[in-house]
Amino acid sequence: MREVEIAIVGGGPAGLSAAGIALQTGATALLIDDGQHLGGQLVKQTHKFFGSKEQYASTRGIEIARILEKGLEGHPHLEVWLNSSAVGYYPDGVLTVLKDERLVKVKPARLIIATGAAEKMLAFANNDLPGVYGAGAVQTLMNLYGVLPGRRALMVGAGNIGLIVSYQLLQAGVEVEAVVEAMPKVGGYWVHAAKLRRTGVPILTSYTVLAAEGREWVEGAIICPVDERFRPIKGKEQRIEVDLICLAVGLSPLSELLWQAGCKMKYISQLGGFAPLRDGNMETTVKGVYVAGDSAGVEEASTAMVEGRIAGLAAATSLGYRIADAQRLKEGLWAELEMLRRGPVGQKVREGVKTALINQDSDS
Amino acid sequence: MRIVQHPILTFARGKKISFTFDGRTLEGYEGEPIAAALHDAGVKVLRRSIRLSRPRGFFCAVGKCSSCLMKVDGKPNVRVCIEPLREGMRVETQRGKGELIERG
Numbered sequence: 001m002r003e004v005e006i007a008i009v010g011g012g013p014a015g016l017s018a019a020g021i022a023l024q025t026g027a028t029a030l031l032i033d034d035g036q037h038l039g040g041q042l043v044k045q046t047h048k049f050f051g052s053k054e055q056y057a058s059t060r061g062i063e064i065a066r067i068l069e070k071g072l073e074g075h076p077h078l079e080v081w082l083n084s085s086a087v088g089y090y091p092d093g094v095l096t097v098l099k100d101e102r103l104v105k106v107k108p109a110r111l112i113i114a115t116g117a118a119e120k121m122l123a124f125a126n127n128d129l130p131g132v133y134g135a136g137a138v139q140t141l142m143n144l145y146g147v148l149p150g151r152r153a154l155m156v157g158a159g160n161i162g163l164i165v166s167y168q169l170l171q172a173g174v175e176v177e178a179v180v181e182a183m184p185k186v187g188g189y190w191v192h193a194a195k196l197r198r199t200g201v202p203i204l205t206s207y208t209v210l211a212a213e214g215r216e217w218v219e220g221a222i223i224c225p226v227d228e229r230f231r232p233i234k235g236k237e238q239r240i241e242v243d244l245i246c247l248a249v250g251l252s253p254l255s256e257l258l259w260q261a262g263c264k265m266k267y268i269s270q271l272g273g274f275a276p277l278r279d280g281n282m283e284t285t286v287k288g289v290y291v292a293g294d295s296a297g298v299e300e301a302s303t304a305m306v307e308g309r310i311a312g313l314a315a316a317t318s319l320g321y322r323i324a325d326a327q328r329l330k331e332g333l334w335a336e337l338e339m340l341r342r343g344p345v346g347q348k349v350r351e352g353v354k355t356a357l358i359n360q361d362s363d364s
Numbered sequence: 365m366r367i368v369q370h371p372i373l374t375f376a377r378g379k380k381i382s383f384t385f386d387g388r389t390l391e392g393y394e395g396e397p398i399a400a401a402l403h404d405a406g407v408k409v410l411r412r413s414i415r416l417s418r419p420r421g422f423f424c425a426v427g428k429c430s431s432c433l434m435k436v437d438g439k440p441n442v443r444v445c446i447e448p449l450r451e452g453m454r455v456e457t458q459r460g461k462g463e464l465i466e467r468g
Binding site for chain 1: 365366367369370371372373375377395396397400403404408409410413418419420421422423424425426427428429431445446448
């Protein structure tokens with residue numbers, strides 16, 4: 001059994017940021033990721049980020065991943081396990097990890113869960129046909145591996161992901177026939193919608209997909225306008241010729257380890273599903289178990305990085321490690337979160353986070 | 365199909381290697397996920413569903429959804445969206461749940 005000070009599950013923006021600050025205090029960390037590379041989903045995000053300097057605004061996601069990784073590279077107090085899946089967390093605080101086809105036991109003094117989120121599915125006829133993809137999968141295939149997912153696409157969902165990935169499909173040379181959105185208005189940032197609209201791609205609001213067509217893979221899609229109660233309007237169905245249906249209908253937190261740890265969970269629709277209750281240190285209801293990023297509630301990579309720093313700082317200081325002005329640093333991080341969550345686009349998240357936060361006054 | 369020109373990205377590809385898919389020889393780049401090489405070759409159906417034998421393809425790309433399970437070098441249930449491609453790999457469409465392999 002491997003004993004470690006801080007184990008971090010997930011090497012995306014939250015996990016990398018947690019590791020960074022924990023190492024700064026002098027703590028040692030083990031970073032576990034099931035992928036072949038660190039950076040999580042940043043490695044396929046070719047768009048420039050918003051926010052302020054602290055969250056790498058106007059830097060592309062792919063570059064942020066490199067910056068975060070570079071900051072940790074070769075650190076003597078850091079061990080990184082790639083291609084390793086944390087598959088279980090037991091009542092005695094043992095984390096089991098599937099590494100090189102063997103189950104390895106790790107006993108961390110503190111555990112930070114930064115496992116991210118998974119794409120949501122949408123119910124429609126033939127949604128299991130090859131050619132129906134999650135939007136994130138399309139991004140991975142195109143932007144990481146340089147392979148085209150298809151020739152003509154239908155995008156389902158006009159939130160930020162749907163808008164951004166539609167634009168990236170165009171950049172890769174794929175035609176985007178339409179973006180359909182069940183809500184009466186575009187959910188994502190106006191700048192992303194405007195950029196896409198300028199290229200001539202129709203964004204059809206109050207519209208949905210009813211079916212995928214094709215025998216062995218997608219050869220077309222049936223789209224249809226919906227009424228104010230999201231019921232398809234009969235007789236208005238249209239068939240469009242596509243070989244790719246891309247789903248961008250939201251994400252939900254990957255919370256298996258949190259459930260196993262016995263963290264108190266709550267269904268919070270604004271955060272994408274079940275999310276753990278946590279305090280101002282991002283510590284869950286199970287002592288020593290922290291959460292950060294999308295696994296705490298679906299948001300943005302920028303907020304994930306800040307939450308990661310809060311969790312990493314708290315986990316390290318709870319082990320006795322010190323850093324100058326820790327309290328001021330923590331307050332500053334919460335102020336950053338508040339800034340990133342302001343405005344009408346952040347309203348949903350603000351409501352969700354408020355529901356998930358507990359013991360706000362307690363300061364450990 | 366591969367993206368040849370991209371306004372932002374350049375792709376650092378590994379060594380060109382060959383592998384087989386259901387007996388047919390295909391080419392791909394070493395280290396990329398098996399599914400990426402299959403996609404490039406136009407292979408979209410990766411397995412058949414257990415009960416109704418419906419076609420299943422690539423869906424999540426992060427090893428979470430089980431849509432892309434294939435038989436690789438005789439081993440079933442390999443998630444080809446994250447499994448790196450190696451020279452000479454034998455990749456096969458998976459039907460059913462897959463059989464356990466006896467280790468000699």
